[in-house]
Amino acid sequence: MPPPASTLRAADQIAYLDQAATSDPGREYKQRLLTALDLRPGLTVLDVGCGPGTDLPAMAVAVGSDGAVIGVDHDPEMLEQAQRRSAAHPQVSVRAGDAHALPFGDASVDRARIDRVLQHLADPRQALAELRRVVRPGGLVALAEPDWDTLAIDAVDTATSRAYTRYIVSDLVRNADIGRQLGRLLADAGFEVVALDATVAMFRDYREAEAVLRMPAVAQHAWQSGALDEASARTWLDSLANGPFLAAVTFFTVIGRVPTTES
Template identity: 45%
Template sequence: MDAIRYMDTVAEHGSARAYKARLLDALSVRRWHTVLDVGCGPGTDLLDLAATGAEWVIGVDADPLMVAEARRRTEDYPAVAVHLGDARALPVADGMIDRARVDRVLHHVAEPAAVFAELRRVVRADGVVVVAQPDWDTITVDPGDVRVNRAVREFVCDHVVRNATVGRRVARLAEEAGFDAELQVTAPVFRDFTATDEILGFSRNVERAVRAGRLDCERAGQWLAELRTGRFLATVMLFTAVLRPGTR
């Protein structure tokens, strides 16, 4: 699955819509605000931010293809600007941002702590930042051999996702950067294997693990066959945080 379609698929899932709505509500955007979407991808959430009536919405992404698509999707919205940039060196001035969001971005970044330092630099003293980040080391499924589940999860954490466990570090990294953090942990539940396979990538990651010699082909095939038939459940811990610049 190409990256743009993958991001759109994730955003359309019911669990994603639910937490995105909570984060948007927590931002409490006002008409005079400048809002920043760090790692905006193809612009999946930029139009929702624009619909708040914010004076200015800025999207930043490090992938030129994502930036091009986000610009295409928002070309009829003069209050939205999309820039190519690094989350660790945001192309905005000090204290320029009233509200910011970072949604499922930190596991892609080499230095997540640097992202929080940049957010602290660009966000006003009375600003608000919302963060959403899954912890890939918590993926759990039923049915299936738990040993294969564990092997697949470990392979994903070791070889597929750059910072697989950054979700559990969100509050600490934010506080070390000078934010006060209000943290919430939820566990979205997935019951349809086909849709979940697109989002969590069981089939493609099992194939990678087999090719890498980390998983026996027969056991892997049996595990996937069990997941595809009968009742299915998967879950993963999602860490969401509302951050405000601290006074200390």
């Protein structure tokens, strides 16, 4: 969970996404999501908010040479990186697009995925309505989002830990508690909820957590905005880096199916 995107260069955003994907919690939930999508040769798969294309090659292998994988993102630099990373897979294409208005026809894809994107969108409900429109009857969608309101960081200074989480929820992430809403939102959009899981992403190593949670950068933005006292925050960060470390956040995944015309 990086600082606000407007404060990061594209290279920093890409590095952050790569670090999150290769962390132990990142690898675990991504594999679960890929398995749950039930990708098979010949299917057409849509990755909404594909970023630098981290997962496009794995999807390409799953659908084979007769399938198609389409990555959509609004950021030209992300799309350029995604194109480069998937160059060895001719069944992969990337397109500029908005999750709120996908550039595809009705019932045109078999599978779709949104991974840690809804938390940032202006209108998650509209994005899910677009998924409902473009996925064929019987097709599957997979969603994955953290619930930042559950973030717990152990420290002697519990007040700063709580203020840090409040800053993330109130000011940093647009839809910070969307993880817990995924099942309801998917059902409201007209999907059948096939599976809904909540797991705890737990970090015992400060360096691994810093790569994903970016505590120093986020804390700096918090004290610059007045949400944290700078002196207290610096002492808090020092205690996290040098003492026993524990942080945990609940991560939700949900699988939905488009009802068939018969149902």
